[in-house]
Amino acid sequence: MEIPGDQTYHSEDMGGPQKRAIALMSGGLDSALAAAWTKRLGFEVVGLNLATGFCTGQGRCDAVLAQGLALGIPVRLLEVSAEYLEVVKHPKYGRGQGMNPCLDCRIFMLQKAKEVMEEEGASFVVTGEVLGQRPMSQHREALELVAQESGLGERLVRPLSGRLLGPTFPERMGWVKREDWLDIQGRSRQRQLALARELGIPQFTPPGGGCCLLLERAYSKRLRDLIREKGVDALTKDDFALLRYGRHFRLGPKVRVVVGRDETENAALLSFPGDHHVLEFPDVPGPVALVLGEPSAEELREAAELAARYSDAPKDTPVRVLVRRNEDIREIQVIPWDKDDPRLARLRIDR
Numbered sequence: 001m002e003i004p005g006d007q008t009y010h011s012e013d014m015g016g017p018q019k020r021a022i023a024l025m026s027g028g029l030d031s032a033l034a035a036a037w038t039k040r041l042g043f044e045v046v047g048l049n050l051a052t053g054f055c056t057g058q059g060r061c062d063a064v065l066a067q068g069l070a071l072g073i074p075v076r077l078l079e080v081s082a083e084y085l086e087v088v089k090h091p092k093y094g095r096g097q098g099m100n101p102c103l104d105c106r107i108f109m110l111q112k113a114k115e116v117m118e119e120e121g122a123s124f125v126v127t128g129e130v131l132g133q134r135p136m137s138q139h140r141e142a143l144e145l146v147a148q149e150s151g152l153g154e155r156l157v158r159p160l161s162g163r164l165l166g167p168t169f170p171e172r173m174g175w176v177k178r179e180d181w182l183d184i185q186g187r188s189r190q191r192q193l194a195l196a197r198e199l200g201i202p203q204f205t206p207p208g209g210g211c212c213l214l215l216e217r218a219y220s221k222r223l224r225d226l227i228r229e230k231g232v233d234a235l236t237k238d239d240f241a242l243l244r245y246g247r248h249f250r251l252g253p254k255v256r257v258v259v260g261r262d263e264t265e266n267a268a269l270l271s272f273p274g275d276h277h278v279l280e281f282p283d284v285p286g287p288v289a290l291v292l293g294e295p296s297a298e299e300l301r302e303a304a305e306l307a308a309r310y311s312d313a314p315k316d317t318p319v320r321v322l323v324r325r326n327e328d329i330r331e332i333q334v335i336p337w338d339k340d341d342p343r344l345a346r347l348r349i350d351r
């Protein structure tokens with residue numbers, strides 16, 4: 001039988017059976033369970049976490065490392081954000097409800113895992129995918145597609161649903177029996193939660209909780225808007241990074257305003273690289289705002305009035321705004337827009 005992706009990994013080529021697996025670990029429950037279950041079956045497991053730049057949880061790397069520590073699984077962290085941008089820009093298999101290119105994303109991650117598998121002298125790759133759990137990427141055809149397209153074929157193992165899926169390389173080698181895999185399917189997490197308690201898996205992000213910026217409605221709206229302005233090929237790493245922060249408004253075809261929502265975002269906007277106007281409020285607590293593009297004097301004033309709405313400046317009272325672009329610093333006074341001003345809703349990109 002021809003096994004896709006099997007040309008280079010015959011066990012005899014590796015000097016004997018390699019009972020080592022690479023487990024893709026996201027910091028979530030399912031991937032930790034899959035890694036732990038594989039280890040329980042007697043395999044040596046190396047965890048792999050890929051930093052794509054689109055992860056929402058700052059603590060997810062910590063969660064992966066904590067899981068690895070608790071399970072006795074060493075974890076490799078791999079930075080792949082530059083390559084991943086191409087996946088986001090040009091997905092071959094389309095997007096979900098947001099800008100999430102889930103099938104292409106899975107294929108990319110598994111290709112990376114395959115490279116690590118080769119480096120580590122491992123025999124197969126393990127994921128926490130569950131048959132029927134996610135509509136776009138975890139139905140049977142999608143699972144088969146990513147196995148083929150990643151080049152892993154039978155070397156891609158989903159232990160949580162393995163009994164319900166096709167035969168795997170470890171089975172063919174006689175290392176495990178079909179019944180050793182689990183038969184979890186669907187969206188309920190009850191069995192996974194029970195198994196997590198049994199296997200002592202700590203600190204996973206809440207089941208069903210978001211983990212990916214590309215799934216988020218607001219982020220997706222900002223990204224769609226920016227693609228309309230610049231075209232997808234022109235988007236840079238910084239363009240994507242800036243979409244993470246603040247409230248976004250469009251003042252003109254080439255002019256955007258980003259207004260920080262809290263101190264963390266204000267600090268991020270202040271240090272954001274690039275040739276843009278920065279607005280600050282020296283006399284009252286208020287946001288930092290960036291004006292992107294080449295605004296006219298009128299648009300710059302409008303941006304300052306808009307940003308002032310989110311400051312503590314009293315209603316109908318002029319407030320001082322520092323306007324900085326590189327070394328050039330000016331000062332203007334504006335009356336803040338009222339919080340119910342209809343222009344706010346009309347200009348907002350991400351509502």
Ligand code: SF4
Nearest residue numbers: 100101102105212214
């Ligand atoms: S939700 Fe995001 S990280 Fe998960 S498969 Fe889809 S694009 Fe990739």
